[in-house]
Amino acid sequence: MSPAKTDAAAIPVAVEPNRDEHLVSAVESAGGRVVDLADARVLVWIGAVADFPDLDDDIEWVALKTAGIEEYVAADVIDDRRVWTNASGFYADNVAEHALGLLLAGLRQINTAVLRHWDKERIDTSVRSLHGSTVAIIGAGGIAASLIPRLSACGARSIAVNRSGRPVEGAALTVASDRTDEVWAQTDHVVLAAPATAATHHLIDAQSLAALPSHAWIVNVARGPLVDQVALIEALRTGEIAGAALDVTDPEPPAADDALWSLPNVIITPHVANPASGLTRAMAPWMAENLRRYRSGEDLLAVVRPGQDY
Amino acid sequence: MSPAKTDAAAIPVAVEPNRDEHLVSAVESAGGRVVDLADARVLVWIGAVADFPDLDDDIEWVALKTAGIEEYVAADVIDDRRVWTNASGFYADNVAEHALGLLLAGLRQINTAVLRHWDKERIDTSVRSLHGSTVAIIGAGGIAASLIPRLSACGARSIAVNRSGRPVEGAALTVASDRTDEVWAQTDHVVLAAPATAATHHLIDAQSLAALPSHAWIVNVARGPLVDQVALIEALRTGEIAGAALDVTDPEPPAADDALWSLPNVIITPHVANPASGLTRAMAPWMAENLRRYRSGEDLLAVVRPGQDY
Numbered sequence: 001m002s003p004a005k006t007d008a009a010a011i012p013v014a015v016e017p018n019r020d021e022h023l024v025s026a027v028e029s030a031g032g033r034v035v036d037l038a039d040a041r042v043l044v045w046i047g048a049v050a051d052f053p054d055l056d057d058d059i060e061w062v063a064l065k066t067a068g069i070e071e072y073v074a075a076d077v078i079d080d081r082r083v084w085t086n087a088s089g090f091y092a093d094n095v096a097e098h099a100l101g102l103l104l105a106g107l108r109q110i111n112t113a114v115l116r117h118w119d120k121e122r123i124d125t126s127v128r129s130l131h132g133s134t135v136a137i138i139g140a141g142g143i144a145a146s147l148i149p150r151l152s153a154c155g156a157r158s159i160a161v162n163r164s165g166r167p168v169e170g171a172a173l174t175v176a177s178d179r180t181d182e183v184w185a186q187t188d189h190v191v192l193a194a195p196a197t198a199a200t201h202h203l204i205d206a207q208s209l210a211a212l213p214s215h216a217w218i219v220n221v222a223r224g225p226l227v228d229q230v231a232l233i234e235a236l237r238t239g240e241i242a243g244a245a246l247d248v249t250d251p252e253p254p255a256a257d258d259a260l261w262s263l264p265n266v267i268i269t270p271h272v273a274n275p276a277s278g279l280t281r282a283m284a285p286w287m288a289e290n291l292r293r294y295r296s297g298e299d300l301l302a303v304v305r306p307g308q309d310y
Numbered sequence: 311m312s313p314a315k316t317d318a319a320a321i322p323v324a325v326e327p328n329r330d331e332h333l334v335s336a337v338e339s340a341g342g343r344v345v346d347l348a349d350a351r352v353l354v355w356i357g358a359v360a361d362f363p364d365l366d367d368d369i370e371w372v373a374l375k376t377a378g379i380e381e382y383v384a385a386d387v388i389d390d391r392r393v394w395t396n397a398s399g400f401y402a403d404n405v406a407e408h409a410l411g412l413l414l415a416g417l418r419q420i421n422t423a424v425l426r427h428w429d430k431e432r433i434d435t436s437v438r439s440l441h442g443s444t445v446a447i448i449g450a451g452g453i454a455a456s457l458i459p460r461l462s463a464c465g466a467r468s469i470a471v472n473r474s475g476r477p478v479e480g481a482a483l484t485v486a487s488d489r490t491d492e493v494w495a496q497t498d499h500v501v502l503a504a505p506a507t508a509a510t511h512h513l514i515d516a517q518s519l520a521a522l523p524s525h526a527w528i529v530n531v532a533r534g535p536l537v538d539q540v541a542l543i544e545a546l547r548t549g550e551i552a553g554a555a556l557d558v559t560d561p562e563p564p565a566a567d568d569a570l571w572s573l574p575n576v577i578i579t580p581h582v583a584n585p586a587s588g589l590t591r592a593m594a595p596w597m598a599e600n601l602r603r604y605r606s607g608e609d610l611l612a613v614v615r616p617g618q619d620y
Binding site: 093094097098100101102104105107108109110111113114115117118119120123124125127129130131149150152153154155252253254256261267268269270271272275276277278 | 403404407408410411412414415417418419420421423424425427428429430433434435437439440441459460462463464465562563564566571577578579580581582585586587588
């Protein structure tokens with residue numbers, strides 16, 4: 001038997017806590033070599049935050065698999081002795097698609113139809129159209145960039161809310177996040193696509209719910225704590241808004257006796273906008289591209305900035 | 311009191327069997343005058359086929375409210391002594407939107423999520439993406455023209471099937487309907503948007519179901535008889551295809567004990583792609599445009615050709 005082929009110029013990359021086949025292929029396709037953590041310069045971490053290893057300074061770059069990194073921030077794992085990337089890039093199409101699916105399911109009353117067989121009188125008068133409506137997207141990052149052209153093709157206009165207020169491509173209007181309150185009365189529906197930070201905590205609360213039109217649907221594909229769930233349930237009960245389609249809740253899952261489960265105008269999917277079961281396969285091409293950039297000294301995608309909690 | 315204002319040049323239009331407010335406004339906005347049927351040159355008919363009145367030759371144009379006119383053909387109502395239009399135009403955006411909503415609801419497992427609370431293990435592994443997939447649209451008329459750009463924005467490619475095989479704008483491939491059988495193995499999913507004719511009867515049958523990939527979803531926003539429902543139920547039971555999302559069935563509604571209701575991979579909405587409750591409001595701008603064309607001698611939209619059953 002010949003010894004394993006080695007490539008002195010290949011970047012030594014650890015894929016931990018297990019050598020996932022999709023990521024190993026990606027690393028090797030982009031000029032990397034999979035090694036133990038002790039020998040690595042790059043760590044691809046696909047485990048839980050609680051199991052995150054102590055790192056020595058030889059590790060120059062850590063690639064995390066999650067888009068939201070609030071757990072890593074809370075655990076004080078992220079340091080300034082190396083580069084950290086999250087995975088906000090490759091999720092975008094999948095999450096935008098799920099958001100559109102949730103919004104259309106609510107507007108077209110597909111949830112009601114599944115539960116109430118051929119209740120035509122109720123459903124026919126409740127179906128609403130996305131075309132001709134306005135959708136506010138809170139958090140105008142990668143998900144919004146994927147969602148806006150989808151909404152445009154569906155005949156809906158988008159209001160983008162971002163930190164800077166700098167116009168977002170394809171949005172009819174961009175609003176700076178410190179003026180989010182002005183958005184509620186101008187929109188028909190809301191998609192939450194912002195990171196969970198102190199600034200976005202309970203962004204949807206009694207006040208914003210009161211300001212939204214009564215035909216509004218709220219879609220959350222971001223993080224549960226963006227919504228004051230007690231206020232949401234009250235608004236859904238009283239008809240202050242039309243419905244909520246949630247891929248994330250607070251806590252997850254909701255308790256078995258949570259009122260969310262029994263409200264007819266709620267759709268809950270179990271945090272599957274980006275299915276975990278396909279995650280490493282979906283992440284692989286993105287990982288390969290980032291490793292290629294690393295080798296050639298280009299800027300990495302999705303770098304986490306120190307002190308920034310998203 | 312002054313007498314009602316009359317306009318000698320206005321086209322006399324009957325709106326029957328009841329003077330719907332939205333259509334009366336549309337007629338008046340486009341230079342028409344609403345009159346009794348005996349005094350009319352145009353009939354806007356929003357009633358049932360069974361109640362359709364005998365017409366004298368003064369009626370030059372009949373505007374029907376339905377997209378599919380098979381009932382009028384079967385009742386031998388449509389003659390060659392005047393122009394007939396159907397309403398295939400203004401439904402398109404609504405029906406295309408419903409088709410996209412049904413397809414996404416199936417792929418993203420929203421139906422399963424509504425019925426099986428936070429069954430993450432099952433749902434996470436079952437969610438599929440529309441982006442990157444191919445959708446065949448059977449019947450490449452107005453609905454397809456609305457649906458294709460929506461699918462493109464979602465990252466899916468379209469195969470259009472039409473009578474002539476003449477390339478449809480935006481479709482990656484157009485196939486003539488006499489070669490439909492070649493489409494099944496080339497597509498991931500199918501949207502039925504063709505009229506109910508002898509040629510489309512049971513277009514989806516045991517043979518086409520066997521040729522489709524096992525991950526395929528079939529969406530029907532056209533007419534129930536396009537699908538051999540016995541064969542469909544068998545294919546859904548055995549996993550020959552992944553699911554069916556039906557806005558139309560055969561018969562409508564399915565019987566209370568129809569197997570369709572109990573299959574976990576079926577979504578049924580009660581023929582609401584174009585909600586009847588909002589029909590005349592949605593039809594009004596289209597009616598106004600067609601009346602404007604009539605007045606100025608331009609070609610009408612959606613003219614029904616004699617001897618053609620759609």
